[in-house]
Amino acid sequence: MAKTRKGRPVHGWVIIDKPAGIGSTDVVNKVRWAFQAQKAGHAGTLDPDATGVLAVALGEATKCVPVISDALKCYRFRVTFGAETASDDASGSVLRQSDIRPTDAAILAALAQFRGNIMQVPPKVSAVKVDGERAYDLAREGEDFELAARPLFVERLEMLERVDADHVDLEMVCGKGGYVRSIARDLGRALGTLAHVEWLRREWSGPFEASQGVSMEEIEALARDLAIDRYLQPLELSLRDLPEVKCTPEGAIRLRNGNPGQVLGHLPYGEEAWASFEGRAIALGSYMGGELHPNRVFNR
Known part of the structure; x- marks a missing residue:
């Protein structure tokens, strides 16, 4: 006899505006619990410190996850010059420092090499697998390992604002498998200095936008109440493109x-x-x- 799934047969998408300080898997688990859904998944991991759109699929919408995972995504982020960290973002320990600060003109010129079809080495603190183990687990255990470069399509990478000598805000539209932290790290090296990501936000992912997003507070306020279905987007929305x-x-x-x-x-x-x-x-x-x-x- 087939095993009966626990929960409601609820199908569709919940667009979360993810706050910093919580992992993508934790968001999915909370949304699934709040909707009492039988099945849940997400389309594209965000780091715990990252914010922005995280599309959570419920029920039959999980079959559309590959469609959204393969879609273009837009990120806004701040690059800090002068230090390279173990995680390529502000949460990691500082590995090396530099006093060099690039000019605006140098930044604009360097961005060109990160557009189009490029090769990118993921951060060591990432979910990439190495001989069956997650890279972030190996990094935490102090293992010495190298990650192979992977192809990435970058449709657009632009400078939004030069905040000050130490910081620049950028916007990137890219395909599947892009690591903003790697872009920051490699941009710093290309400019003859060192760099890491201070913050990043995913503005949109395929047809889903952060402006549509629901906060975790809103989800928690209606958890286990059928009124929460007001936040459910139709499965068909993910197929729009x-x-x-x-x-x-x-x-x-x-x-x-x-x-x-x-x-x-x-x-x-x-x-x-x-x-x-x-x-x-x-x-x-x-x-x-x-x-x-x-x-x-x-x-x-």
């Missing part, structure tokens, strides 16, 4: 059973899309000659 095709009634039945189903519309062969019927998402998959071949089916 993918093409939509509409099912025929017969196609909807086939898709719900995990089979290719007939859809209306025309897309390039093999393009990722989502199929809807009467305004509700039925499945995600690939368009092939008038049918959607599903790889994820929404059971609501």
Whole structure:
């Protein structure tokens, strides 16, 4: 006999404006508990000290997490010149210091090398795995290890404000797997000095914006009360940037059973899309000659 899940069959997104001082996993666990949801996940980790949009998926919306994880994201952050830290942010111990402070012109020129398709070495205090172990665990244990560079697409990286000689505020739009802390560290080195992130905020992630975000205080105030559903965003919102095709009634039945189903519309062969019927998402998959071949089916 199949095991019955505990909790409510609630499906959708809760957009949290995450405060500093709490980890992403802790936010997910609190949101799941507050909604009494059977299942929860999130699309894109934020460091405990970071703030901004953290999209929490409940129920069937967890099947859309890869869509949001792969989407572009926007970060605003402050870089502090003069010191490199163990964590590449202000929470880490200072490893090295420098008296060199770059000019505005030098910063603007250096930013160009961090745009487009670049290679980036993650911070040692990160969730990247090394021989099955998390890098942050190895770092805390004092292990000596190196992390391999990883590809990253940076659509935009601009200077917002030169606050003073020691600080500059930047904005970056990037793809999956970007580490703001690495950008700050590497920018400092490129400028002949040392640097780390003082603070960072994720302004938006795919279709979700921090301005839509709910505070943890608001979540806690309505925890375990059905009125909390006012903060639930539809599952379909996360699919906004993918093409939509509409099912025929017969196609909807086939898709719900995990089979290719007939859809209306025309897309390039093999393009990722989502199929809807009467305004509700039925499945995600690939368009092939008038049918959607599903790889994820929404059971609501």
